[in-house]
Amino acid sequence: MLEVFIKKFKELTIDELYSILRLRSEVFVVEQDCVYQDIDNKDQKSLHIFISNKNEIIAYTRIFKAGDYFENSSIGRVVVQENHRALSLGHEIMKASIDAIQTNYNTSKITISAQKYLKKFYEKHQFFQVGEEYLEDGIPHIRMVKE
Template sequence: MKFTVKNFTELTINELYAILQLRSEVFVVEQDCVYQDIDYKDQKSLHILGFKNDKIVAYTRIFKPGDYFDNSSIGRVVVAAEERKYGYGHHLMKASIEAVNTYFKVEEITISAQLYLKNFYETHGFKQIGEQYLEDGIPHIRMDLNPN
């Protein structure tokens, strides 16, 4: 898997289409959740694209501190269903954390994690903060990464 980091204006039309298709495939269709994915936050985030055989199969978007949470953040963490068995989610999170460190020069990261993925994020050093809450009808928890 090869990862690329791009800002919104660097994305090609085909890359943007592939990102939106992947996010819709997983977050709307697979998870059976009707929500507004196109939220005008893509323009102020950096996009982490995971390519396999020239196809985007993994993706996140990252925000600098203050653009989403007080801390930097990672969101829209997604891997195509047929590619999850290869552990690409872990590679994607490592690449996203490295991108936050490199581009924003910070180590503290906050995420809004789907509750069922708590253990996955804990393997990357995230810890639950507070109680669970519903976001778009799906149980979520705030998780923070504070390596220091």
């Protein structure tokens, strides 16, 4: 049974935090072959949105209020475990994250730093590209905004 959770950093259990960090490492470091500092001291100020299946975290994002990461509220570290991607959990976790920003931060204006190849995915959630492509950790990214 899939469950969606929204938690502050201090509300995460040790097992949840470990599972989140493991999932982010599996995808962003190992699968994408990108060496970067994932543990960036920003988790403490974000809200953590995740989907769990039988106590296993299979999809995750973190959200920030305006000014904590970008000028607008933001969503980052969007990740779905590889063997669960066929279930459209990316769209579910994005919808839950957008809703959480509206509920917790009372805004619908959101900025993201998106991997370029996911542009069409984010456009389905009403994000549009702002500015030119840039490299972040060696991967092509674009800034996208949702009004």
